[in-house]
Amino acid sequence: xxxxxxxxxxxxxxxxxxxxxxxxxxxxxxxxxxxxxxxxxxxxxxxxxxxxxxxxxxxxxxxxxxxxxxxxxxxxxxxxxxxxxxxxxxxxxxxxxxxxxxxxxxxxxxxxxxxxxxxxxxxxxxxxxxxxxxxxxxxxxxxxxxxxxxxxxxxxxxxxxxxxxxxxxxxxxxxxxxxxxxxxxxxxxxxxxxxxxxxxxxxxxxxxxxxxxxxxxxxxxxxxxxxxxxxxxxxxxxxxxxxxxxxxxxxxxxxxxxxxxxxxxxxxxxxxxxxxxxxxxxxxxxxxxxxxxxxxxxxxxxxxxxxxxxxxxxxxxxxxxxxxxxxxxxxxxxxxxxxxxxxxxxxxxxxxxxxxxxxxxxxxxxxxxxxxxxxxxxxxxxxxxxxxxxxxxxxxxxxxxxxxxxxxxxxxx
Amino acid sequence: xxxxxxxxxxxxxxxxxxxxxxxxxxxxxxxxxxxxxxxxxxxxxxxxxxxxxxxxxxxxxxxxxxxxxxxxxxxxxxxxxxxxxxxxxxxxxxxxxxxxxxxxxxxxxxxxxxxxxxxxxxxxxxxxxxxxxxxxxxxxxxxxxxxxxxxxxx
Numbered sequence: 010x011x012x013x014x015x016x017x018x019x020x021x022x023x024x025x026x027x028x029x030x031x032x033x034x035x036x037x038x039x040x041x042x043x044x045x046x047x048x049x050x051x052x053x054x055x056x057x058x059x060x061x062x063x064x065x066x067x068x069x070x071x072x073x074x075x076x077x078x079x080x081x082x083x084x085x086x087x088x089x090x091x092x093x094x095x096x097x098x099x100x101x102x103x104x105x106x107x108x109x110x111x112x113x114x115x116x117x118x119x120x121x122x123x124x125x126x127x128x129x130x131x132x133x134x135x136x137x138x139x140x141x142x143x144x145x146x147x148x149x150x151x152x153x154x155x156x157x158x159x160x161x162x163x164x165x166x167x168x169x170x171x172x173x174x175x176x177x178x179x180x181x182x183x184x185x186x187x188x189x190x191x192x193x194x195x196x197x198x199x200x201x202x203x204x205x206x207x208x209x210x211x212x213x214x215x216x217x218x219x220x221x222x223x224x225x226x227x228x229x230x231x232x233x234x235x236x237x238x239x240x241x242x243x244x245x246x247x248x249x250x251x252x253x254x255x256x257x258x259x260x261x262x263x264x265x266x267x268x269x270x271x272x273x274x275x276x277x278x279x280x281x282x283x284x285x286x287x288x289x290x291x292x293x294x295x296x297x298x299x300x301x302x303x304x305x306x307x308x309x310x311x312x313x314x315x316x317x318x319x320x321x322x323x324x325x326x327x328x329x330x331x332x333x334x335x336x337x338x339x340x341x342x343x344x345x346x347x348x349x350x351x352x353x354x355x356x357x358x359x360x361x362x363x364x365x366x367x368x369x370x371x372x373x374x375x376x377x378x379x380x381x382x383x384x385x386x387x388x389x390x391x392x393x394x395x396x397x398x399x400x401x402x403x404x405x406x407x408x409x410x411x412x413x414x415x416x417x418x419x420x421x422x
Numbered sequence: 423x424x425x426x427x428x429x430x431x432x433x434x435x436x437x438x439x440x441x442x443x444x445x446x447x448x449x450x451x452x453x454x455x456x457x458x459x460x461x462x463x464x465x466x467x468x469x470x471x472x473x474x475x476x477x478x479x480x481x482x483x484x485x486x487x488x489x490x491x492x493x494x495x496x497x498x499x500x501x502x503x504x505x506x507x508x509x510x511x512x513x514x515x516x517x518x519x520x521x522x523x524x525x526x527x528x529x530x531x532x533x534x535x536x537x538x539x540x541x542x543x544x545x546x547x548x549x550x551x552x553x554x555x556x557x558x559x560x561x562x563x564x565x566x567x568x569x570x571x572x573x574x575x576x
Contacts, residue, residue: 201470201472202462202470203566205568208570229495285481285485288482288485353472357475357476357482360474361571361572362460362474364493367494368495368496368571371497
């Protein structure tokens with residue numbers, strides 16, 4: 010499905026069209042790695058809870074780049090590329106661990122401290138006066154690429170860019186306050202992790218997450234149980250760059266059933282009853298009536314509140330038409346037993362078997378396969394107008410347009 | 423029949439039920455209340471509780487089937503479960519703990535067939551009158567990676 014040609018990239022005018030070659034071209038994939046994943050963007054690396062103690066580490070990815078995140082003896086968090094400066098092998102082969110004081114490459118035992126400084130080269134001075142590195146070799150001249158790191162609300166972000174502004178500036182105060190609403194003042198606890206392997210380009214997943222238009226149409230479970238209807242109170246926030254967004258809704262169980270759905274003959278009028286409704290019996294966690302808040306940070310991070318199901322999702326491209334979606338399901342240290350049980354039950358809503366998100370795992374693949382012979386055709390993004398701005402309606406593709414606005418700015422398209 | 427024979431029969435019936443698309447009968451293999459959890463070996467090892475599927479009653483299993491039939495959208499596919507021999511881990515009164523390895527191939531509507539999951543069932547059976555019901559089934563998948571989606575139960 011990958012398209013190798015170097016045909017000139019001509020993006021149609023405005024934000025309402027997306028040419029399908031953007032999901033297919035190998036050259037664009039490589040460009041994205043450079044301009045977005047190693048460019049002027051911040052990327053989610055891990056939770057602070059993943060590296061809670063000095064000597065803890067976790068390996069992750071920023072796009073294609075393997076990365077090690079560590080906490081040193083002073084409690085500082087560091088991140089550097091997981092690539093030995095000698096011959097390029099992975100420095101660390103584990104997902105996580107603790108009690109580390111250094112990392113030693115298995116190939117030739119070149120050794121790094123927790124900040125990524127090269128501190129040892131095996132047989133540097135040779136053996137019995139023979140061999141060894143030349144006198145001109147200085148370890149200080151050789152270091153893996155180190156990322157700038159920023160911590161926010163228990164999340165660790167990193168960037169290869171020396172130029173991107175500080176994380177809170179990058180996000181803007183509105184996005185930060187929406188993140189604070191979910192995570193602020195509490196200690197996240199990991200309840201579980203898994204990876205969903207998506208058969209599609211990473212941008213198709215980001216479009217899907219940002220698309221508030223589809224939620225109540227594709228996801229019948231949501232709609233039937235009145236967790237989410239476009240006509241409910243709610244809205245969409247798109248930041249100025251277009252790249253970050255928040256979609257939220259507040260449930261109103263007393264609201265009359267909405268005639269708009271019946272008119273559209275959308276599959277939402279079944280008499281579907283849960284045998285065990287305890288699945289949806291949550292608790293009022295935020296005291297603001299908002300039962301759903303999906304937040305994205307450009308390019309590839311999602312913070313999810315679906316009732317009491319809290320999760321972070323990290324999107325890692327694995328090729329033009331393959332994407333890893335890493336889910337981390339969260340609770341908080343001060344959860345009561347009943348609250349924790351409610352979170353575990355509501356985790357059924359999300360993930361690869363999620364009542365409301367399993368469709369998101371396959372719909373990107375439906376597009377990737379559907380457009381296989383249509384590189385020069387275009388998606389139509391006119392729902393809710395042509396702009397990429399906040400709105401009180403969620404019957405809009407404004408945040409999808411926002412994604413492409415931010416994407417094109419970074420890609421020079 | 424010995425507990426081993428009763429459990430072997432229950433296992434064989436269970437996987438035929440899923441593989442032959444008789445999902446409505448799947449909850450009947452469980453006691454009520456029961457627990458049914460699909461998780462990963464890494465989560466299981468670390469004692470992390472959240473599952474890919476997490477049910478604490480037979481009603482939640484019935485709801486899973488109803489959602490698959492009426493609500494959720496996914497491309498048509500079937501499983502073929504291949505089970506290994508159950509190991510009986512303990513036997514106290516009418517309660518038997520066992521562990522059974524599985525391999526599940528997923529066959530998509532276009533015929534594409536892949537190994538979808540391997541792992542083990544960690545089971546607690548309650549045996550009455552030569553019939554074994556699951557009080558607990560923890561499906562521990564060896565891998566943390568799930569391809570596309572996990573719709574049908576394991």
